[in-house]
Amino acid sequence: MNLQVWLTQASERLAAAGVDSHRLEAQLLAAHLFLVDRTWIVAHPEAEVNELAAETLLQRRENREPLAYIVGWREFYGRRFEVAPGVLIPRQETEVLLETALRLAHEGPVLDLGTGSGCLAITLKLERPEIEVWASDISPRALAIARRNAAYHEAKVNFVQSNLFHNFPSIQFEHIISNPPYIADDETLMPEVRNHEPAGALFSGPTGLEFYETLAREAPPYLGFIGKLAVEVGHTQAWNVVNLLIEHGWPNDYVVSDLSGIDRVVVSTRPD
Numbered sequence: 010m011n012l013q014v015w016l017t018q019a020s021e022r023l024a025a026a027g028v029d030s031h032r033l034e035a036q037l038l039a040a041h042l043f044l045v046d047r048t049w050i051v052a053h054p055e056a057e058v059n060e061l062a063a064e065t066l067l068q069r070r071e072n073r074e075p076l077a078y079i080v081g082w083r084e085f086y087g088r089r090f091e092v093a094p095g096v097l098i099p100r101q102e103t104e105v106l107l108e109t110a111l112r113l114a115h116e117g118p119v120l121d122l123g124t125g126s127g128c129l130a131i132t133l134k135l136e137r138p139e140i141e142v143w144a145s146d147i148s149p150r151a152l153a154i155a156r157r158n159a160a161y162h163e164a165k166v167n168f169v170q171s172n173l174f175h176n177f178p179s180i181q182f183e184h185i186i187s188n189p190p191y192i193a194d195d196e197t198l199m200p201e202v203r204n205h206e207p208a209g210a211l212f213s214g215p216t217g218l219e220f221y222e223t224l225a226r227e228a229p230p231y232l233g234f235i236g237k238l239a240v241e242v243g244h245t246q247a248w249n250v251v252n253l254l255i256e257h258g259w260p261n262d263y264v265v266s267d268l269s270g271i272d273r274v275v276v277s278t279r280p281d
């Protein structure tokens with residue numbers, strides 16, 4: 010079967026499986042199969058497809074496995090990050106937290122708590138090499154991938170496996186950034202997310218605010234005098250998080266919106 014025929018059939022099957030960008034995703038699966046970029050796929054409709062290998066990829070995507078897990082990477086801030094089941098796929102909206110960290114940080118140390126693939130910590134280090142960057146996660150699987158991403162990008166980041174601050178050395182950070190689990194247990198999610206991404210990276214409890222509350226209680230000793238906590242929040246959570254932090258003694262500095270005008274990042278200062 011040639012590529013043009015395969016792309017037509019694959020796109021129809023992905024559409025029937027409920028995949029939104031089915032044409033584009035069929036091309037991206039083919040690009041992964043041929044180890045080329047998408048422009049090559051578009052320019053070579055006559056290329057012969059290895060049907061068995063292509064069918065395996067297509068069935069995985071029909072089962073709503075995320076494309077990033079199938080191809081093994083996702084782009085974040087213009088760089089490729091390896092991902093695999095067990096680690097959250099970086100989201101574009103998290104670039105708002107990265108840009109906030111880039112504005113806040115002087116020389117560090119800055120901690121990225123719950124680093125997942127390492128996309129925030131590694132990008133921060135690559136964009137601002139003078140900053141000392143630390144990254145932690147409770148998940149050994151996520152940390153292994155984050156370490157591989159750091160090695161691939163030659164970014165010198167200090168990794169710590171820790172449940173919150175439990176394994177931390179005595180250290181005070183200039184700032185702490187975190188994109189924590191913030192989804193409420195009963196929230197409706199796409200099958201790609203609910204069935205394939207790690208629950209420990211997504212869910213924080215019944216309200217979705219539980220992790221922020223724990224951070225509000227446990228983070229102060231790990232921050233310097235005017236150290237800031239910058240957290241990503243769910244699309245309706247910003248003011249709840251601002252108020253929760255105020256209740257725990259954290260004055261709010263500001264809230265940052267994404268390009269769609271959704272409040273995405275809350276920045277607050279450590280209690281006195």
Ligand SMILES: C[S@@+](CC[C@H](N)C(=O)[O-])C[C@H]1O[C@@H](n2cnc3c(N)ncnc32)[C@H](O)[C@@H]1O
Pocket residue numbers: 097098099100103122123124125126127128129145146147148151171172173188189190191209210211
């Ligand atoms: C929403 S993901 C964010 C991943 C990555 N920072 C990103 O933005 O793509 C949350 C991360 O927090 C980690 N995590 C969950 N509970 C934790 C805990 N108690 N202590 C440390 N990390 C935790 C998860 O394993 C996951 O990697």
